Amino acid sequence: MEDYEKMVEKLRSKGQRLTPQRLEIIKAIAKYEDRHPSLSDLMNDVKKVLPTVSFSTLYNTVMKFEEIGLVHLFSINGETRIETKIKPHINVIYRDSGKIKDIEDARLLGLIKRKIKSDDIIVNIIVY
Numbered sequence: 001m002e003d004y005e006k007m008v009e010k011l012r013s014k015g016q017r018l019t020p021q022r023l024e025i026i027k028a029i030a031k032y033e034d035r036h037p038s039l040s041d042l043m044n045d046v047k048k049v050l051p052t053v054s055f056s057t058l059y060n061t062v063m064k065f066e067e068i069g070l071v072h073l074f075s076i077n078g079e080t081r082i083e084t085k086i087k088p089h090i091n092v093i094y095r096d097s098g099k100i101k102d103i104e105d106a107r108l109l110g111l112i113k114r115k116i117k118s119d120d121i122i123v124n125i126i127v128y
Helices: 004-013 020-031 039-049 055-067 106-116
Strands: 072-076 079-083 090-094 100-103 123-127
Touching (some): 004 020, 020 039, 039 055
């Protein structure tokens, strides 16, 4: 995952304003490292520091972060999760525990890309 400073620099390089809300949301995202926080997780963390931040501010900010390539979003059981690992990998999702494990396997990703004939993919595998 990109650490806090790299995420801030990427925002700057994209011409984005560094508001207190955006900076706090970046801090919250950065603390999760390779885990996949939900929007609720982030909201709880940000509210501890900025109690007046609304969910719509958080949501719009995270959507902007996705638009500029800072994070990716995916859904599990109707809950939006944040993917901070931007390089290609596979998310293995354990259905019983909800745990998500990142697997970086270029060969396996290559097979999947060839099979579906696309490079524009996000791979989430649910293990039963």
